[in-house]
Amino acid sequence: MEAVGEFVQQRWGELLDEVGAGAAERYAAGEAFPRKYLIQAAQKSLHGLALPREIGGEGMGSNVWGRVLEEMTFRCDESAFSLVVSMTTSIAFTLYQSGDARLIDNYVRPFMSGELAATLAFTEDADFWSWGTTLTRDGDGGVLSGRKSYVTGGLISDVFLTYAAAEPGRLAACLVHRDDPGVRLIPAEGMGFQSAGMAVLEFIDVELGPERILTWTDGLDHSQLYLNERRSMQASWTVGRMRGLVARCAARLRTTTRQGQPVLDYANVAGALGRMHMLTDVAQTMTHDVLDRQARGETDLVYDAKISAAKHFSAEQAMNLAHQALRALGGHAYYGDEYYGRYVRDCAGLIPAGGTQDSLEITIGALVAKNLL
Numbered sequence: 001m002e003a004v005g006e007f008v009q010q011r012w013g014e015l016l017d018e019v020g021a022g023a024a025e026r027y028a029a030g031e032a033f034p035r036k037y038l039i040q041a042a043q044k045s046l047h048g049l050a051l052p053r054e055i056g057g058e059g060m061g062s063n064v065w066g067r068v069l070e071e072m073t074f075r076c077d078e079s080a081f082s083l084v085v086s087m088t089t090s091i092a093f094t095l096y097q098s099g100d101a102r103l104i105d106n107y108v109r110p111f112m113s114g115e116l117a118a119t120l121a122f123t124e125d126a127d128f129w130s131w132g133t134t135l136t137r138d139g140d141g142g143v144l145s146g147r148k149s150y151v152t153g154g155l156i157s158d159v160f161l162t163y164a165a166a167e168p169g170r171l172a173a174c175l176v177h178r179d180d181p182g183v184r185l186i187p188a189e190g191m192g193f194q195s196a197g198m199a200v201l202e203f204i205d206v207e208l209g210p211e212r213i214l215t216w217t218d219g220l221d222h223s224q225l226y227l228n229e230r231r232s233m234q235a236s237w238t239v240g241r242m243r244g245l246v247a248r249c250a251a252r253l254r255t256t257t258r259q260g261q262p263v264l265d266y267a268n269v270a271g272a273l274g275r276m277h278m279l280t281d282v283a284q285t286m287t288h289d290v291l292d293r294q295a296r297g298e299t300d301l302v303y304d305a306k307i308s309a310a311k312h313f314s315a316e317q318a319m320n321l322a323h324q325a326l327r328a329l330g331g332h333a334y335y336g337d338e339y340y341g342r343y344v345r346d347c348a349g350l351i352p353a354g355g356t357q358d359s360l361e362i363t364i365g366a367l368v369a370k371n372l373l
C-alpha cells in the first residue's frame with residue numbers, strides 16, 4: 001500500500017487536500033461537495049485508471065483502482081468524494097463490459113474525461129416486482145415514469161443508470177439524463193452522507209429513444225452485474241474509512257493523559273487500539289484478495305460470494321470499530337470531535353447499501369447448503 005499511497009499523493013494529493021478542506025462544514029450544512037472536484041479528478045486521470053488503454057484508460061485494473069479508492073477515502077476528509085467518483089467508475093465498468101461501441105463513445109469516454117458523472121437509480125421503497133417506476137414501449141423507444149428514493153451523488157450527476165418495471169415479470173435498464181424533460185431531482189434526507197448530494201429522482205413521462213434503453217427484459221441480471229462489481233468498491237471505500245478512524249483514534253490517544261499517565265500506558269486502551277487495527281487489517285486483507293481475484297478474472301461477474309463477503313465483513317467491522325472508538329476515547333468521540341459522528345452516520349449506511357447484510361447472508365448460506373462454496 002505504500003506505493004499506492006505515494007502514487008495517490010503525487011497525482012491527487014493537492015486536489016484531495018482542497019476537497020477535504022471544507023468537509024465538516026459542508027456536512028453540517030447538508031451541502032453537496034462542488035461538482036467541479038469530480039471534473040478536476042477526472043482531468044487528473046482518476047476515472048480511467050482501471051479502464052483499458054484501447055478506450056483511453058490507463059489499464060491498471062480493478063486491483064489498483066480499489067486500492068486507490070481505499071487510499072483516497074483514507075486521506076480525504078470529504079469521504080463522499082471517493083464514494084461519488086466510484087459510482088461513475090462502477091457504471092463505466094458495467095457499460096464497458098457490454099462491449100457496445102456507442103455506449104463506450106457516448107458515456108464511458110465522457111465519464112473518463114469528467115464531462116459526465118453517473119450514478120445508480122435502482123431502489124424505491126418497494127419490492128422490485130411491484131415497483132412504481134415503469135418503462136412503457138412507445139414506438140422504438142419508451143416512456144419512463146416513477147420515483148427512485150435515494151440516489152448517491154444524484155444532485156451532482158448527469159446520467160442515471162435506471163431500472164424500471166417493463167413487461168410483466170421483467171425489469172428494463174435505461175440511461176436517463178439529468179436534463180431530459182420530465183426529470184426532477186429533489187435533495188434526499190438521510191442519516192448520513194450529508195455532503196454526497198443524495199437525491200430523490202422523479203420521472204414524469206420521460207421520453208427515451210431506443211439508444212437509451214439497455215435492455216427491456218434482462219434488467220435484473222444487468223443490475224446484478226453492476227452490484228457485484230460495486231460491492232468490492234464499497235468494501236474498498238469502507239476499509240479506507242476504517243483506516244482513517246484508527247489513525248485518528250491513535251493520534252488522539254497519543255496525546256491523552258489520565259491520572260498523570262498517558263492513556264496508552266493502560267493495557268485496556270492499548271488493547272482497544274490493537275483490536276481496532278486487527279479488525280481493519282482483516283477487512284483490508286479480504287478486500288485486497290477480492291480485488292486481486294477480480295483483476296485476474298477469477299470472480300463470478302454476476303454474483304461472487306467472496307466479493308459479497310468482503311462487503312458484508314467490512315460493513316460489520318466498520319460499525320464495530322465505531323463502538324470500539326467510543327469505548328477507547330471516552331466522551332471525546334461523542335462530543336469532542338465531530339469526525340466520529342460523521343463516521344457513525346455514514347458507516348451505518350453500509351449495512352443496507354449494496355444489498356442488505358441479511359440478503360448476502362441468505363444467498364451465501366444457500367450456496368453453502370448446495371455445496372457450491
Ligand SMILES: Cc1cc2nc3c(=O)[nH]c(=O)nc-3n(C[C@H](O)[C@H](O)[C@H](O)COP(=O)(O)OP(=O)(O)OC[C@H]3O[C@@H](n4cnc5c(N)ncnc54)[C@H](O)[C@@H]3O)c2cc1C
Nearest residue numbers: 120121122123126150151152349352353354355356358359
Ligand atoms: C448510504 C446508502 C446509499 C445508497 N445509494 C443508493 C443509490 O445510489 N442508488 C440506489 O438505487 N439505491 C441506493 N441506496 C438504497 C439501497 O440500495 C437499498 O437501501 C438496499 O438495496 C436495500 O433495499 P431496501 O432499502 O429496499 O430494503 P429491503 O430490501 O426492503 O430490506 C428490508 C428488510 O427486509 C429484508 N428482506 C428483503 N427482501 C428479503 C428476502 N427476499 N428474504 C429475506 N429478507 C428480505 C432485508 O434483509 C431487510 O432486513 C442506498 C442506500 C444507502 C443506505
